[in-house]
Amino acid sequence: MQTGPRPHLIAVRRRAFSPSVVFACGLLVITGGSFLTFGLDNVGGIGFLVFGALQAIMGVLEFTRPYFVYDPATDELRMIDIFGIKDRVYGGPVGERIYFNDGDLMRALPNGVQVAVKTWPARKDDLAIVIAALPRYPVA
Secondary structure, three states: OOOOOOOOEEOOOOHHHHHHHHHHHHHHHHHHHHHHHOOOOOHHHHHHHHHHHHHHHHHHHHOOOOOOOOOOOEEEEEEOOOOOOOOOEHHHHHHEEEEEOEEEHHHHHHHOEEEEEOOOOOHHHHHHHHHHHHOOOOOO
């Protein structure tokens, strides 16, 4: 078993727009909650402080964690969960085939159904590296 980092993995990061919006909204909620709590002496603002802090943490985690990781050796596409609790795994380990067709990243399920993989949150330059490593059409 390999214990170190695997250099053949291709990580695809999120676009910078979505995490920055989540982080900025978290800061805005923290600002409003602090005004309610400390400026107006309203205890109900503490919930806004907690929610804003959680939202800001989610924005930071979206910046630091990749959107998905592709392993060309095993044909595994792992969609990374923000909190690291449950990652979604597609591709070879679950009996699917992953390929690129007509501008979409596709999954060929074992029963023959083809399902597109959501790639709009991914950075285009990172996604291009994954697309270059994938076959162009479904492998029979």
